[in-house]
Amino acid sequence: MxxxxxxxxxxxxxxxxxxxxxxxxxxxxxxxxxxxxxxxxxxxxxxxxxxxxxxxxxxxxxxxxxxxxxxxxxxxxxxxxxxxxxxxxxxxxxxxxxxxLTGFSSTAVLLVAAALFLAVALKLTGLDRRVALLVMSKVGISPSRLILGAMLVGFVLALFIPSATARVGAVIPIMVGVTAALGLPVASSLGATLMIVTASACSIFNMAVKTGAAQNLISLNFMEQAFGHTISWGGWFVTTLPFTLGMCVVLYIAAILVLRPQVPAKAEAEARLAEEVSKLGPITAAEKRLMAVAVLLLALWSTEGTLHPFDTATTTQIGIALLLMPRIGVMHWSQAEKLVPWGTIILFAAGISLGTLMATTGAAAWLAQVTLGQLGLGALPVFMVVGALSLFSIVLHLGFASATGLASTLIPIMIAFAQTLPVGREVAFGIVLIQSFVVSFGFILPTNAPQNMLCYGTGAFTIAQFAKVGVIVTVAGWLLIMLLSATLWPMMGVL
Structure with a gap:
């Protein structure tokens, strides 16, 4: 046969x-x-x-x-x-x-799932595209303004969408459209710049917003178990603000100097963008309801622990409940369930289970002692300890494509090591908190983050172009962490 x-x-x-x-x-x-x-x-x-x-x-x-x-x-x-x-x-x-299965009962998993439903609501109503187009149409047509517009779009979407992949997926067609409107190929200097900035700014704003990325929530889950307290949405935002502003400045300068984007006459591009905005039509009732819920959530998140006692997970659940209600909401369960990336939620829960197992069995403490404990960091000033741990995390990140996986692997070890240092619990918490920021350092290789790969898939830039900008941003980010750890963050009570 x-x-x-x-x-x-x-x-x-x-x-x-x-x-x-x-x-x-x-x-x-x-x-x-x-x-x-x-x-x-x-x-x-x-x-x-x-x-x-x-x-x-x-x-x-x-x-x-x-x-x-x-x-x-x-x-x-x-x-x-x-x-x-x-x-x-x-x-x-x-x-x-x-x-x-302990990870599946974590409130952090519930928060991630709810936040992904919020991202689905933005996609179903088209509000994410409306926001991105309106921003890009207002900033103006010049290399510097378009870079700032890409960053601004990334920040606004990070406030409401916890998935880097979802955010970048919404922005890429708009950036490609801007490039095409100027009569340029996607692989032009402008196309490469907009795509690299979109991916890198996404990683920066992952660090800026507590609910901006799943790895933040998985890190905080481990930290709350170990230290008995966490940090509010507003506290996280204020802590990261000087760092993320500095990173945005570095990314802007690196993109301008390394990629040297060029644009032709702007009249046609402005007309094309105006046409795209006009195609959106008037704001729908569903978009208005979604904006009301989004503003409510942002207000509740930013006043957590000051004006009300509800944590981020609770308030997000309330928001999703409103979005799923008849007449009040903007979607049905049958619509949302098809678009939610359930695999991300399962991975997130399994990662929490593994980290909890490592902490419970003493494996994390043992591994921290035989690796980081042999470096003699305990005798160094705190800012140098933070710098050494950050460098360790950055190098380790080169082999990871999932920041959630890296957080599941790294943060329990960092917690165990921080608890061995001759510092108070608050300082140890701060050291680990900064490492949870570094988990999002996916700037050097396209394979370091899913959003990088989405942008790389457009063919707009080469690996070498991405790495040139990424190395500058990574080195500057590491130096900025050292500087803030020696100056501002101790004054703010983080260290």
């Missing part, structure tokens, strides 16, 4: 299968090693799981949701028969599974 109709496996499938096999092999190998001194058997399993997911996340051999399923299954098999804590009873499969 002929088998010629069977297609040979694709090289990409072989590569993914090889990486999956490597991840599993490394995990099993970790479990077979002798348990190191000072580490429990469950802690050894947690470190094995860490190695497993790092390979899965870096290689992207399985989807984010699938990596969470692989992680959970491997954890149950590894933890069965071992006590969660030293001296405790051995865990059954049910107990092990319950341990790995």
């Amino acid at each position: 002929s088998l010629s109709f069977i297609s040979p496996p694709e090289p990409e499938s072989n590569r993914k299968l090889a990486y999956l096999g490597l991840a599993i092999l490394l995990y099993v190998g970790m479990l077979l090693l002798p348990t190191p001194a000072g580490l429990t058997t469950s802690g050894q399993v947690a470190l094995g799981l860490l190695v497993l997911v790092i390979v899965l996340w870096i290689s992207e051999c399985v989807s984010p949701a699938n990596s969470a399923i692989v992680l959970t299954g491997a954890a149950v098999l590894g933890l069965m028969g071992h006590p969660l804590r030293a001296g405790g009873p051995p865990m059954s499969s049910t107990a092990a599974l319950s341990t790995m």
Whole structure:
């Protein structure tokens, strides 16, 4: 019988299968090693799981949701028969599974899910496109004004959309349209500039807004468990404000000097933009209702802990409930569920479960001691400790495509290490808080963040162009963190 109709496996499938096999092999190998001194058997399993997911996340051999399923299954098999804590009873499969499902009960997961529903509402009503077009039509047609317009659009959308991918996905068609309206190809100097600025500004505003990125919420979840308190939406915004303003200035200068964008006569572009705005038509009733809810949420977020006692998760849930109500709302569940990236939510919850497991079993503390603890950082001034940890995080980020995955991996280790330093709990909290900002440093390679890859997929810029701007922004950002850690942040009570 002929088998010629069977297609040979694709090289990409072989590569993914090889990486999956490597991840599993490394995990099993970790479990077979002798348990190191000072580490429990469950802690050894947690470190094995860490190695497993790092390979899965870096290689992207399985989807984010699938990596969470692989992680959970491997954890149950590894933890069965071992006590969660030293001296405790051995865990059954049910107990092990319950341990790995703890992340799904976190309020941070609920907040991420609700915020993604808000992003869907913006997309369904078209309000995100209206905001972006109106901003770009008002800033004017010149390289400097268009760069500022791209940044402004990114900031406004970051206030309401917690998904970097969703924000950039809404902005890319508008930036391509601006470039085309000027009669330029997408790969022109202007097209490259707008796309690189869009991606990099997205990473900056991930750090600026507490609800701007899932990695912020996963970091704060770990910090609240470890330190017993968190930071409000307004407190986060004020803390990051001098840093993000400085980063925007650096990005603006780097884009102008490195990419040197050029534009032709502006009359046609202004006419095209005006035409696009006119196609939007008048503001719909649904858009007005959504704007009312968005403004209400922004007011509640920014006054959290001062004018009312409700946390960000609670107020966001109220907002989503309003958006789903008949007549008052702007969407139905059947519409929203098709557009929400459920895989992101599953990965987020699994990441919290892994971080909690590492903290509970002592694996994070052990790993922090045998790595960061050997650097002698405890004798250094706090700002130098922050600088060393930030540099460590930046280098580690080069291998990660998911900031959520990096936060799940890195923040528990940073917490464990900060707790060993000869500083108070508030200062230790501040040190980890700054590291949660650095998790969003995805400036150097297109593969460092999903929004980078979306912009790179337009063909507007080369990897070399992106890296030239990214290295400048990264180095300047690291130096700015050191400067603020030595001056302003201690004065603000962060350190």
